[in-house]
Amino acid sequence: AVAELPAKAGRLTHSFPTLNTGPYAVFLFHDENADEDLNVSGNRLLEGAGATGASRVESEPNFLQASVYPGPVNVKIFYEK
Numbered sequence: 001a002v003a004e005l006p007a008k009a010g011r012l013t014h015s016f017p018t019l020n021t022g023p024y025a026v027f028l029f030h031d032e033n034a035d036e037d038l039n040v041s042g043n044r045l046l047e048g049a050g051a052t053g054a055s056r057v058e059s060e061p062n063f064l065q066a067s068v069y070p071g072p073v074n075v076k077i078f079y080e081k
Contacts, residue, residue: 001016001018001019003016007030007032019070020070021070022067022068022069022070023063023067023068023069024067024068024069025051025052025053025061025063025066025067025068026051026052026066026068026073026075027049027050027051027052027066028049028050028051028075028077029047029048029049029050029077030047030048030049030077030079031047032046032047032048033047044080045057045078045079045080046080047079048077048078048079049077049078050075050076050077050078051066051075052066052067052068052073052075053065053066053067054066054075054076054078056078057078057079057080
């Protein structure tokens with residue numbers, strides 16, 4: 001499933017009612033320039049990104065590490081400095 005939400009400071013919430021079985025993984029990014037692409041320069045993120053199972057900006061969890069089941073899921077967006 002895919003969703004596009006307007007950016008705002010603080011916490012955003014979205015529901016995917018059709019995701020009622022699992023496992024699944026969540027990836028999200030802050031498309032700061034609205035080009036519908038996660039912009040990078042070499043290996044450096046130019047926009048914020050996050051995924052289930054990621055504990056820091058450098059994290060690249062595999063599907064098993066990122067797997068979650070239906071219900072509330074928190075994903076933190078990381079920004080490189």
